[in-house]
Ligand SMILES: Nc1ncnc2c1ncn2[C@@H]1O[C@H](COP(=O)(O)OP(=O)(O)OP(=O)(O)O)[C@@H](O)[C@H]1O
């Protein structure tokens with residue numbers, strides 16, 4: 001091996017001890033960059049293993065609150081000492097805002113370090129003024145993009161660290177350009193290692209690629225304890241935070257924020273629905289994203305197609321699943337959808353992955369097609385290819401969440417919980433027309 005170095009593919013992160021012209025992993029040309037490993041002295045001390053029961057377990061009460069109760073709940077109680085969190089999201093979604101607001105909250109008790117490599121310290125000061133904590137003494141801003149310089153400043157007097165952003169960190173020693181695999185990886189590992197050693201929780205802000213993944217090597221996601229994605233439609237103020245990996249709690253948790261002039265605010269989910277006199281094509285549902293039941297509003301618009309093949313468009317609900325549902329409704333419920341365009345939308349720019357939303361999407365489609373409103377109704381249940389409405393998990397939790405909204409009826413799969421007042425148990429999609437009181441739909 002070449003003394004003190006190895007080669008990394010800039011494109012995919014493939015590593016080799018030898019230089020390569022074409023990456024054997026991704027096939028890209030001229031992407032090999034040398035990574036120089038600092039020549040440390042060989043360790044002479046012998047590692048000391050310890051018997052498991054002699055170790056002190058990390059306690060739940062040692063968590064640090066972020067100032068956002070929903071985020072703390074999603075993080076299983078808050079941040080642990082030394083917990084390194086990677087926060088990824090599209091440009092302008094509000095990553096820096098969230099990080100600065102957490103700093104503003106923590107600064108009431110601790111000294112925090114905000115490393116800004118993308119914006120000037122003045123921009124950070126301007127934002128803190130907008131958020132109303134300009135006068136905090138405990139927020140220290142460092143305008144720096146060399147990770148080693150950050151380590152020179154970071155000491156145990158700080159109780160929280162923000163790095164904005166990881167892709168802007170740049171070490172001249174590595175020779176490759178900012179944002180490259182080697183740079184991102186080196187910055188992430190140096191900072192993570194130091195935060196662990198000093199037990200400082202940290203938030204590392206990361207860019208995402210066009211396909212929506214955190215830019216840089218996948219290894220960075222393995223390195224950190226928690227990976228959070230911050231999502232939001234640019235045309236709405238709603239922002240959704242999803243925890244996709246968490247070493248200190250369950251993953252899949254989510255919470256919803258609203259972007260306002262004074263920063264991000266946690267919102268009550270009732271803002272995402274509209275129950276007053278819903279027109280045809282609307283149906284509420286209760287989905288479980290992570291561990292939390294969330295009431296969402298599904299909308300469908302079915303209109304006569306003007307092109308050769310009908311259009312199917314989905315916002316927030318899986319398009320493949322929508323195509324499958326349309327085929328089921330055509331075949332099993334004999335609905336004339338082949339000559340109609342179908343648009344589906346989840347209100348508030350939310351993305352729904354729970355298959356329990358199937359029944360609400362089907363209800364919204366049938367309601368729009370027949371132009372008959374479902375009234376104040378909600379529906380949940382998974383639809384199988386044979387048209388049956390299948391039970392989903394945690395029916396009780398879903399009913400409890402929906403009972404907090406004033407509804408006339410809840411459509412759900414047959415089962416022991418489906419006999420309550422207001423519940424309408426359904427066996428298959430053929431019964432949807434009966435629910436709406438419609439006999440048949442004209443195929444024209
Ligand atoms: N005065 C304001 N009132 C309301 N919202 C604002 C105001 N100023 C900025 N914003 C919102 O803040 C967003 C920018 O937030 P922020 O800079 O935290 O995003 P970011 O994810 O860090 O972006 P980048 O990736 O570009 O650094 C804007 O897109 C806008 O929605």
Ligand SMILES: [Mg+2]
Nearest residue numbers: 095096097164
């Ligand atoms: Mg930013």
